[in-house]
Amino acid sequence: MNKLKSILFLIPVALLQFGCTNDSESDLVGDPIIIDEITYTNTVKNIIDNNCIICHATTPVFGAPMSLTTYADVKNAVLNRGLLISISKAQGETGLMPVGGTRLPQATIDKITNWAENGFQE
Structure with a gap:
C-alpha cells in the first residue's frame, strides 16, 4: 500500500515538472517590456548632468570650452x-572626457551614440 501511495504521489509531481514547459513565445502571457526610447530628456540629459556639468556649466569652468546645459x-x-570622440577615448588617453576622471561605461557612451544615430530625439 505504501508503494501505491508513493507512486500516486509521484505521478502529479512528474506531470507538474515535465508537463509545464513550453518554449513558444506565442504562449507567453502579459505585455512585453518596452524599453524607453533614448531621447535627450529621458536619457542623455541625465548622463550629461551627472558627468559633465561640473565643468560644462552655463558658464564653463576649469577650461571647458563650451556649455552642455x-x-x-x-x-x-x-x-x-x-x-563622442572625447568620451570614447581609452582610459588615460589625452583628451578623454571627463578630464581626470574615469571613462564612462561603454553602455553609457552607447546611449549617447544611439541618440545621435537616431536623429537626436528631444
Whole structure:
C-alpha cells in the first residue's frame, strides 16, 4: 500500500515538472517590456548632468570650452565639437572626457551614440 501511495504521489509531481514547459513565445502571457526610447530628456540629459556639468556649466569652468546645459548645446557638441570622440577615448588617453576622471561605461557612451544615430530625439 505504501508503494501505491508513493507512486500516486509521484505521478502529479512528474506531470507538474515535465508537463509545464513550453518554449513558444506565442504562449507567453502579459505585455512585453518596452524599453524607453533614448531621447535627450529621458536619457542623455541625465548622463550629461551627472558627468559633465561640473565643468560644462552655463558658464564653463576649469577650461571647458563650451556649455552642455541645453539640448542645443549637447547636440552641437556631438555634431561639431567631437563629444563622442572625447568620451570614447581609452582610459588615460589625452583628451578623454571627463578630464581626470574615469571613462564612462561603454553602455553609457552607447546611449549617447544611439541618440545621435537616431536623429537626436528631444
